[in-house]
Amino acid sequence: MRILVIEPDKILAEIYQRALQSDGHAVVICASAQSAIFAADESSPDMVITELQLIGHSGMEFLYEFRSYKDWQNIPVLIHTSVPAGEFTDNWQLLRDELGIQGYLYKPQTSLASLLSSVTELAPTHV
Amino acid sequence: MAYSATAPLLSQQLLLNIAEQLKLPLLQIARLSEISQMTGQPLSADVQVTAQSALSLIDNYVLGVQMAAEKHTMELESVSVSSVLYDASHELSGIAKNYGVALELNIGGRYGPVMINRLGLQSALVSLGTALIEALPALETPQLKLQLATHRCRYGIVAGLYADSEQLSSQVLEQGRKLYGHTRQPLTTLTHTAGAGVFVADAILRAMQLRLQVSRHHRLYGLGTVLQPNHQMQLF
Numbered sequence: 001m002r003i004l005v006i007e008p009d010k011i012l013a014e015i016y017q018r019a020l021q022s023d024g025h026a027v028v029i030c031a032s033a034q035s036a037i038f039a040a041d042e043s044s045p046d047m048v049i050t051e052l053q054l055i056g057h058s059g060m061e062f063l064y065e066f067r068s069y070k071d072w073q074n075i076p077v078l079i080h081t082s083v084p085a086g087e088f089t090d091n092w093q094l095l096r097d098e099l100g101i102q103g104y105l106y107k108p109q110t111s112l113a114s115l116l117s118s119v120t121e122l123a124p125t126h127v
Numbered sequence: 128m129a130y131s132a133t134a135p136l137l138s139q140q141l142l143l144n145i146a147e148q149l150k151l152p153l154l155q156i157a158r159l160s161e162i163s164q165m166t167g168q169p170l171s172a173d174v175q176v177t178a179q180s181a182l183s184l185i186d187n188y189v190l191g192v193q194m195a196a197e198k199h200t201m202e203l204e205s206v207s208v209s210s211v212l213y214d215a216s217h218e219l220s221g222i223a224k225n226y227g228v229a230l231e232l233n234i235g236g237r238y239g240p241v242m243i244n245r246l247g248l249q250s251a252l253v254s255l256g257t258a259l260i261e262a263l264p265a266l267e268t269p270q271l272k273l274q275l276a277t278h279r280c281r282y283g284i285v286a287g288l289y290a291d292s293e294q295l296s297s298q299v300l301e302q303g304r305k306l307y308g309h310t311r312q313p314l315t316t317l318t319h320t321a322g323a324g325v326f327v328a329d330a331i332l333r334a335m336q337l338r339l340q341v342s343r344h345h346r347l348y349g350l351g352t353v354l355q356p357n358h359q360m361q362l363f
Contacts, residue, residue, distance in 0.1 A: 008265035008319035009151065010226050011173065015158045022166060031265040053312050055265050055294075055319050082150060083311070108150055112161045 001123055002026045004045035006036045006062065008054050019112040033062035040066065045075060046124055052081040063099045076122045078103045080115065138192045140308025141326060145188050147311055148323035152181035176221035180257055187250040187327045194247060194334030205357050206245045208286045209234035212275045215252040219260065223273065228260045233276035238284045241354040247335050251328040255350055256288050258324030265319050268292050276344045280353060287342045287351015295348035297341040
């Protein structure tokens with residue numbers, strides 16, 4: 001599966017890339033929302049994993065932009081962020097229904113094993 | 128310890144900011160450890176640098192709070208700015224390597240000594256440098272370079288850190304000063320982290336009656352502080 005990972009921290013990005021690659025996935029890493037849009041266009045990902053706390057445009061802004069393209073409206077998106085779940089309580093329905101977010105993982109408490117497991121669960125069946 | 132009226136507030140806001148910041152190195156250490164087990168490869172030496180950098184941030188935070196509380200007893204000494212920048216670059220070399228950032232030292236000019244608390248200035252530069260090193264790769268600047276430099280300006284001798292990023296602006300810094308301690312990411316357009324190193328540097332410099340400010344060095348943008356030359360020492 002081709003996975004687009006939006007992770008601003010270089011060290012963490014490299015770790016997630018290694019973990020996902022070791023599980024057989026092809027991984028494209030981006031540090032910002034803007035470069036992620038270009039990367040999505042070039043790599044046609046089967047899944048997107050994104051942090052919300054980015055420099056400049058946030059992960060939410062990326063998602064609104066990403067979902068505005070017809071080709072990308074059904075690609076599974078997993079939020080993997082340092083923003084705690086408590087801050088989503090009011091917006092979770094919006095995230096799920098409007099932006100088609102399939103999963104949320106709180107980064108500080110998500111092991112690599114849990115991340116890989118969530119990726120497997122959310123993988124589209126046709127890939 | 129006799130704290131000034133602003134010290135408790137300063138320390139609480141800084142502490143919240145640092146608590147947020149420290150999640151990053153701890154998370155890196157946890158995941159580096161896990162990937163090592165997963166792949167069967169030995170634990171990367173990056174872990175030691177990451178832990179050291181986190182410990183340094185805590186030390187510098189404590190120094191800033193102590194300086195704010197005991198500023199009257201702070202020892203001043205005649206110091207070469209170039210030597211402080213040299214030592215700061217040495218201290219930053221590990222974290223810079225981890226993040227793939229090239230550190231450059233531009234201390235060519237002869238500017239004479241300044242009267243300063245050496246530990247305070249070096250700690251401020253290291254804190255600031257760490258924050259910028261973590262941010263630079265995510266800023267996607269054309270070149271991953273951070274320059275520690277000194278130059279003379281109308282008001283004295285500037286010591287600062289410079290990069291090819293317009294995000295190092297006074298607007299970003301002022302907004303961050305208003306937001307830190309209240310939001311998770313006060314320097315939204317500069318760094319994805321809490322930017323604690325910037326605010327620790329700010330606190331240390333304020334305690335030394337100095338100011339963290341925006342500066343330009345050749346075509347680079349940066350943050351630094353203006354130091355007063357020690358004219359008496361220049362006679363010798």
